[in-house]
Amino acid sequence: MMEIGLNHYLVLSTxxxxxxxxxxxxRKNLLxxxxxxxxxxxxxxxxxxxxxxxxxxxxxxMFAFFVIAIAASEVAVGLGLLIVWxxxxxxxxxxxxxxxKG
Amino acid sequence: xxxxxxxxxxxxxxxxxxxxxxxxxxxxYALTALAAGMIFISAFFFxxxxxxxxxxxxxxxxxxxxxxxxxxxxxxxxxxxxxxxxGNKFIVxxxxxxxxxxxxxxxxxxxxxENITALYPMTEGVGNTQDVGMVLFTKYxxxxxxxxxxxLVAMISGIxxxxxxxxxxxxxxxxxxxxxxxxxQDMKVLS
Numbered sequence: 627m628m629e630i631g632l633n634h635y636l637v638l639s640t641x642x643x644x645x646x647x648x649x650x651x652x653r654k655n656l657l658x659x660x661x662x663x664x665x666x667x668x669x670x671x672x673x674x675x676x677x678x679x680x681x682x683x684x685x686x687x688m689f690a691f692f693v694i695a696i697a698a699s700e701v702a703v704g705l706g707l708l709i710v711w712x713x714x715x716x717x718x719x720x721x722x723x724x725x726x727k728g
Numbered sequence: 729x730x731x732x733x734x735x736x737x738x739x740x741x742x743x744x745x746x747x748x749x750x751x752x753x754x755x756x757y758a759l760t761a762l763a764a765g766m767i768f769i770s771a772f773f774f775x776x777x778x779x780x781x782x783x784x785x786x787x788x789x790x791x792x793x794x795x796x797x798x799x800x801x802x803x804x805x806x807x808x809x810x811x812x813x814x815g816n817k818f819i820v821x822x823x824x825x826x827x828x829x830x831x832x833x834x835x836x837x838x839x840x841x842e843n844i845t846a847l848y849p850m851t852e853g854v855g856n857t858q859d860v861g862m863v864l865f866t867k868y869x870x871x872x873x874x875x876x877x878x879x880l881v882a883m884i885s886g887i888x889x890x891x892x893x894x895x896x897x898x899x900x901x902x903x904x905x906x907x908x909x910x911x912x913q914d915m916k917v918l919s
Contacts (some may be wrong), residue, residue, distance in 0.1 A: 628732045635772070638739050640832045642746055647824035649750035657755060657797070657804060661762050664793070665746050668769050671785070673835060679776040683846035684863045687778050688871075691864070694788050695875040699882030701793050705800040706889025712803055 635676030642669035656711075656718045660704055667697045734775055742768040755801060763794045780857040 646669060649662030671690045678686025712718050745765035749758045766789040773782035848863050850856075864872055 628729060630732050630735045634735060635776075636832055636836060638742075638772075640828045641743055643831060644824050644828040645743065645746045645750055647827055648820060651820045651824060653750075655755070657801065658758055660797075661749055661758055664762060664789075665749065665765070668766065668789070671781075672769060672772055673832075675773050675776050675778050675781055677835075678778065681846055682850050684848045684850060684859060687781050687860060688848075688864060688868050690778075690781055691784065691860075692871060692875055694784060695879060698788055698793060699879050701796050702882040702886035703889070705796060706886040709800065709803050709890045718804060 632676055632680040636673055639669045639673040639676070642672065645669075654720050656708055656720060659720070660701070660708075663700075664697065667693055731775060734771070738768050738771045738775075741765075742772075755804075759794065759797055759801065762797075763790050766790045766794070778856060780860045 643666060646662050646665035649665060650659060653659045653662055671693055674686040674690040674693070676686075678684060678690075708718055711723070715722055742765050745761045745768060748761040749765060752758050752761070767786060770782040770785040770790075773779070773785055848867060851859050851862070854862075
């Protein structure tokens with residue numbers, strides 16, 4: 627109980643990942659959908675750092691760095707697209723994005 | 729002892745913050761809770777001895793990403809309450825729990841095998857930042873450069889997408905509109 631092991635961190639990562647997945651499934655506003663994806667990426671980062679620490683290997687931290695870089699560029703591109711869509715349609719709800727529907 | 733206290737405290741705080749970020753109907757509350765959760769997550773990195781990762785987490789997430797979201801929210805109507813999908817809640821919660829357990833199994837099953845050796849073991853007597861630097865600029869140099877190019881691409885695309893009058897070639901415009909806009913620009917240049 628008092629000794630914090632790798633499993634503690636993996637369970638915490640699972641809980642955060644579940645919260646993020648619930649967010650992805652129930653959000654309709656695209657901005658809040660982006661928030662949920664940030665939660666997913668962060669929970670995976672915790673698992674990477676914990677495995678890196680408990681196995682004495684730096685590879686996990688390296689992957690966490692690249693995940694952070696990918697998250698930053700995702701935010702830049704996604705927010706740009708969102709701004710263009712909002713200028714054009716005045717809404718960022720997922721339901722309004724059906725222009726490619728057959 | 730102190731590690732356990734810190735772990736449980738920050739675990740509770742992080743889960744609470746992310747739960748608020750996912751469930752609230754106010755976009756501003758979600759943004760604030762998300763920023764707080766990011767800072768609490770950096771505490772785990774400090775506990776785990778990855779100081780550089782913790783500092784990067786605070787700088788990039790709480791600094792850059794959250795500021796970007798805050799600026800992006802100026803474009804949107806954030807005072808209005810957010811509507812939600814009203815699907816079957818049991819299906820949503822069940823599916824996400826199942827998916828998260830699967831992810832942990834995928835990560836944890838290789839760890840159960842005994843013969844794991846560190847590919848890039850941590851050096852003794854060297855700080856975390858120095859260690860990270862040595863591995864990052866030798867073994868992971870190519871991914872590092874690729875990440876740099878990816879960030880450059882993201883920056884340019886962000887400028888092009890969000891900038892004024894730089895969206896002339898977007899596919900959402902019809903051809904007539906684009907030619908009209910081009911004509912307007914030509915007139916401005918000529919006059």
